[in-house]
Amino acid sequence: MNETEHPCMLDLEARFCSYGDTVHYVSPAKRFEACEGGFLYDDEGKPYFDLQMQYSAANLGYRNSRLNRVLDHQLRALPQLDSQHLDEQRILLAEKLSVLTERRFGIKGRIHFSIGGAGAIEDSLRLVRKATGKNLQFAFMGGYHGRTLGATAITSSYRYRRRYGHFGDRAHFIPYPYCFRCFYGLKREDCGLYCLKQFEKLFDTEYYSVWDSKAGECEFGALYMEPVQGTGGYVIPPLDYFPRIQEFLSERGVLVVDDEIQMGFFRTGKLWAIEHFGITPDVIVFGKALTNGLSPLSGFWVREDLVDASDWPPESDSSVSPQGTAVALEVLRIFEERDFASEVEQKGAYFLSGLQRLKEKYPQIIGDVDGLGLALRIEICQGKDKQPDPELTSRILHEGLKGDLETEGRLYGLVLDVGGYYKNVFTLAPYLEITYQQIDLGIVLLDQLFARYEKPSYSS
Secondary structure, three states: OOOOHHHHHHHHHHHHOOHHHOOOOOOOOOOOOEEEEOEEEOOOOOEEEEOOHHHHOOOOOEOOHHHHHHHHHHHHHOOOOOOOOOOHHHHHHHHHHHHHHHHHHOOOEEEEEEOOHHHHHHHHHHHHHHHHOOOEEEEEOOOOOOOOHHHHHOOOOHHHOOOOOOOOOOOEEEOOOOHHHOOOOOOHHHOOOHHHHHHHHHHOOHHHOOEEOOOOEEOEEEEEEOOOEOOOOOEOOOOOHHHHHHHHHHOOOOEEEEEOOOOOOOOOOOOOHHHHHOOOOOEEEEOHHHHOOOOOOEEEEEEHHHOOOOOOOOOOOOOOOHHHHHHHHHHHHHHHHOOHHHHHHHHHHHHHHHHHHHHHHOOOOEEEEEEEOOEEEEEEEEOOOOEEOHHHHHHHHHHHOOOOEEEOOEEEEEEOOEEOOOOOEEEEOOOOOOOHHHHHHHHHHHHHHHHOOOOOOOOO
């Protein structure tokens, strides 16, 4: 397609496509023709280094040859199968995920599959309601769990509920331990987890609305959490936060549901990101990277004692495609063949050190950088008080997509994603097989972008 046809496609999109399907962050929308590894390519063959990889779905890179071969074989052999028939790959995948999870937490569990992350969240809500008898849930400010009606009820942003409402009762949202922008204006080094203590006060007396001290029963069934907030801006909590809140909730019969849809499958250097924080969740919801973004397969793991045949009878499952289960099994084989835990930890530390250098060089633009494995963040701020700067963040995003960043005689573009409570955070999720040379390239390209908006200053 040549340049004159591109506007025509935009006209056709405006005429025939659902408004809900049309999400363009730049105008006119960027168009790509090819992809490979961690790069997208425009119709001129110019590379755009992708640092968001389908919102952390394509962890093993674009056009992964092993996954493509498996998918091609499945398409030729058995591309579709109704759920009433025996799908050996689905069973083997459930076994593999259950065994891997049991090795990490020492607890037996079962796998329930679904289609898409929000679908898995919906199914987990049904499970929690059945297991606890409670319709209400706790969730975090800044949390994102999907856009279906049930998922929006536990997603903190009202804009997802404003037009359509939601089923059931909205979650009770509590502050996430976002230490750079503490909800209470405190500092991590001396706050003593004040946010957790404020949450615990809700249980001090029955008149605070969540706890019946005479019955010893909480009105809420579960806490839905992300071990590292995704859409909220890759916010990483203090290591001791989740162990303390789980201990408190477990004593009061409240489950912990771990949403790993963005952070699962070694994004942070662990199979499950919650492993960094030393707790065992009651339910783990997963998706995205399980199939490297090639098939909408998701699901959840649940503790064995929380589910039985009467809770989850036949026909509770969603149909899943043999294409998805075949690719997912190959993804897990790849993860088992190499030490991704060490690789991601080392590459993440190397990338973060580069971001820290940029923070020192551009203190008037970059307020905070942080990372856990290859889940990294750059918070764009202005002024000494580090006010969020969403306007500049958007300008930098657009600038990266111009494709005019030059290094070693070649032009590049840079694909970034914006998140955060104030839409002022670049959330970086490069593919896990990124090389150290490519990390250096990413730092060089980011450096060029920031240099267009601020004169550098060095602290030493």
